[in-house]
Amino acid sequence: MHDVPKRDRSVVPAGAxxxxxxxxxxxxxxxxxxxxxxxxxxAGVSLGxxxxxxxxxxxxxxxxxxxxxxxxxLTEREIAIVTELRLPRAVLGLLVGGLxxxxxxxxxxxxxxxLADPYLLGVAAGAGLAVTVVLTLxxxxxxxxxxxxxTIPLAAFVGSLGAVAMTYLLGSAGGRSRSPATLILAGVAVxxxxxxxxxxxxxxxxxxxxxxxxxxxxRLATAGWQDVRLVLxxxxxxxxxxxxxxxxxxxxSVGDDEAASLGLHPQRSRYLLIAAASLGTxxxxxxxxxxxxxxxxxxxxxxxxxxxxxxxxLPLSLLFGGAxxxxxxxxxxxxxxxxxxxxxxxxxxLGGPFFVVVLRSARxxxx
Amino acid sequence: MSASSxxxxxxxxxxxxxxxxxxxxxxxxxxxxxxxxxxxxxxxVTVIGPNGAGKSTLLRAVGGLLPTTDAVRLFGTPIGxxxxxxxxxxxxxxxxSPVVPPGMAVLDYVLxxxxxxxxxxxxxxxxxxxxVHEVLDxxxxxxxxxxxxxxxxxxxxxxxxxxxxxxxxxxxxxLDEPTSxxxxxxxxxxxxxxxxxxxxxxxxVLATMHDLSIAGEYADxxxxxxxxxxxxxxxxxxxxxxxxxxxxxxxxxxxxxxxHGPLVVPVRPRRQ
Numbered sequence: 279m280h281d282v283p284k285r286d287r288s289v290v291p292a293g294a295x296x297x298x299x300x301x302x303x304x305x306x307x308x309x310x311x312x313x314x315x316x317x318x319x320x321a322g323v324s325l326g327x328x329x330x331x332x333x334x335x336x337x338x339x340x341x342x343x344x345x346x347x348x349x350x351x352l353t354e355r356e357i358a359i360v361t362e363l364r365l366p367r368a369v370l371g372l373l374v375g376g377l378x379x380x381x382x383x384x385x386x387x388x389x390x391x392x393l394a395d396p397y398l399l400g401v402a403a404g405a406g407l408a409v410t411v412v413l414t415l416x417x418x419x420x421x422x423x424x425x426x427x428x429t430i431p432l433a434a435f436v437g438s439l440g441a442v443a444m445t446y447l448l449g450s451a452g453g454r455s456r457s458p459a460t461l462i463l464a465g466v467a468v469x470x471x472x473x474x475x476x477x478x479x480x481x482x483x484x485x486x487x488x489x490x491x492x493x494x495x496x497r498l499a500t501a502g503w504q505d506v507r508l509v510l511x512x513x514x515x516x517x518x519x520x521x522x523x524x525x526x527x528x529x530x531s532v533g534d535d536e537a538a539s540l541g542l543h544p545q546r547s548r549y550l551l552i553a554a555a556s557l558g559t560x561x562x563x564x565x566x567x568x569x570x571x572x573x574x575x576x577x578x579x580x581x582x583x584x585x586x587x588x589x590x591x592l593p594l595s596l597l598f599g600g601a602x603x604x605x606x607x608x609x610x611x612x613x614x615x616x617x618x619x620x621x622x623x624x625x626x627x628l629g630g631p632f633f634v635v636v637l638r639s640a641r642x643x644x645x
Numbered sequence: 646m647s648a649s650s651x652x653x654x655x656x657x658x659x660x661x662x663x664x665x666x667x668x669x670x671x672x673x674x675x676x677x678x679x680x681x682x683x684x685x686x687x688x689x690v691t692v693i694g695p696n697g698a699g700k701s702t703l704l705r706a707v708g709g710l711l712p713t714t715d716a717v718r719l720f721g722t723p724i725g726x727x728x729x730x731x732x733x734x735x736x737x738x739x740x741x742s743p744v745v746p747p748g749m750a751v752l753d754y755v756l757x758x759x760x761x762x763x764x765x766x767x768x769x770x771x772x773x774x775x776x777v778h779e780v781l782d783x784x785x786x787x788x789x790x791x792x793x794x795x796x797x798x799x800x801x802x803x804x805x806x807x808x809x810x811x812x813x814x815x816x817x818x819x820l821d822e823p824t825s826x827x828x829x830x831x832x833x834x835x836x837x838x839x840x841x842x843x844x845x846x847x848x849x850v851l852a853t854m855h856d857l858s859i860a861g862e863y864a865d866x867x868x869x870x871x872x873x874x875x876x877x878x879x880x881x882x883x884x885x886x887x888x889x890x891x892x893x894x895x896x897x898x899x900x901x902x903x904x905h906g907p908l909v910v911p912v913r914p915r916r917q
Binding site for chain 1: 710731733734736738743752753757758763765768769774778
């Protein structure tokens with residue numbers, strides 16, 4: 279019988295001592311995130327009803343950079359497929375997925391709640407209702423408004439802020455007895471209420487049902503550069519605000535009193551971050567309809583693999599969230615070809631089981 | 646003791662804490678009904694009192710967590726005139742049961758103490774890290790830097806909470822029930838550590854405690870709080886008396902003489 283010596287992690291072997299570093303984004307994780315984005319981009323452009331060789335696609339993508347002129351061997355028509363159809367779709371997937379994951383991570387930090395997510399908090403439903411109002415009113419007024427893309431993100435932002443405020447108020451109505459679960463229950467109630475309002479509106483405006491539904495089910499399929507241009511400013515603003523506050527989210531994680539003792543203004547940081555995350559959600563919903571679970575799958579996976587600090591979770595959620603949604607879109611496109619599965623259906627299929635895993639590991643927090 | 650007299654000579658250094666008629670109401674209910682108290686620099690003052698007397702509220706007000714016009718002065722400056730980050734460099738609090746964020750390592754937790762020195766949108770400097778490593782060494786936590794907070798024992802965790810407060814570099818330390826979660830050995834260990842730090846770092850300590858005997862052994866002065874008012878102030882010998890404790894705690898106790906001060910022993914009331 280041999281006793282296998284157990285590895286004692288508290289003993290640092292001689293000469294191997296490194297000054298301990300605080301949590302932070304390690305270079306190899308950042309590189310992995312960038313790589314995932316690039317892989318998703320090439321896959322998103324190569325795969326589809328007409329498959330294109332990934333190598334040629336990569337060359338075509340390089341050709342988009344200023345000053346690069348390489349021969350990819352693709353025909354004019356294939357190049358058009360790359361630059362006009364598939365690339366904007368893949369880029370929009372990256373932006374929307376990044377926003378949803380980033381917003382989810384920020385909500386989880388702000389509410390100190392592992393289950394917070396743009397959908398579970400009712401934020402997406404609020405944005406959805408607001409967009410429905412704009413679309414139905416627009417159609418009712420002779421289609422004048424529905425053609426104005428700029429009003430849609432704005433309406434979605436107002437709707438999402440209203441919804442998150444409702445959820446927050448309802449969730450804290452219990453006073454001291456409120457728990458993370460209370461907030462999520464409030465979010466579910468708010469979602470149900472807003473969706474009912476949306477259904478009612480649709481029923482009253484049957485002529486715009488098709489327009490609203492094609493948007494609701496996820497519009498990545500019809501994405502063009504104009505959608506990318508619509509989302510990009512919101513994407514930049516949201517990412518900037520949330521990423522700049524990643525350290526404050528770590529401080530907030532020790533509680534409001536402690537954060538205030540450390541010199542923060544917890545309520546002010548919280549409102550700012552909620553506004554930024556809701557703006558990001560609104561932009562994502564306006565561009566692509568309702569795509570659930572990204573905000574919970576991606577930040578939690580990052581947390582489990584790369585570390586629990588928001589300085590790690592937030593930037594990596596942005597990258598991996600984008601890659602995740604762009605790749606999900608590929609699955610939605612080829613799994614039942616020639617038909618497309620709505621992308622929201624695919625994320626829900628993945629997200630449902632994942633949610634159970636999070637719920638089990640979060641049980642300690644919830645009780 | 647001159648620090649307890651309300652009027653100090655003009656050239657004396659300002660006391661670490663100076664409360665003048667501090668009144669706090671929460672939801673219309675008065676919690677503190679006019680508190681006057683000074684804590685001299687370098688002093689250890691422990692606030693005692695029955696549940697609901699307002700001990701934690703007093704600490705929160707001194708820590709700047711409650712709106713208080715200029716009833717609270719820290720080192721001579723009304724707390725309202727300090728900006729948040731300035732205040733956080735003057736006073737550090739160890740809460741009664743601090744939140745333990747899941748997955749956070751000891752090093753990162755203690756580094757949070759440097760928040761008032763890190764630019765709002767910036768990152769920690771080498772100097773901040775040096776302070777953190779020094780504090781970890783000082784508190785015998787150097788081998789714990791990578792451990793998750795949640796995996797530590799109660800005593801170790803309390804030392805980490807203390808380390809975070811020390812990393813703040815504040816000279817006024819507020820301790821809300823620092824030992825309530827600890828067994829008697831760890832209680833002594835933590836309090837001895839605080840007392841040592843007080844001497845070596847020139848800290849002022851304002852604490853609340855439930856265990857009266859232990860409270861008396863470590864405090865220079867004690868404040869007995871009852872129903873939001875100061876019922877008694879003085880040395881442990883002056884405050885821990887049969888009469889005062891029986892009156893305000895409605896408890897059956899006996900005060901006996903110990904080596905470092907009075908010891909309070911609960912005694913079951915005689916059956917009638």
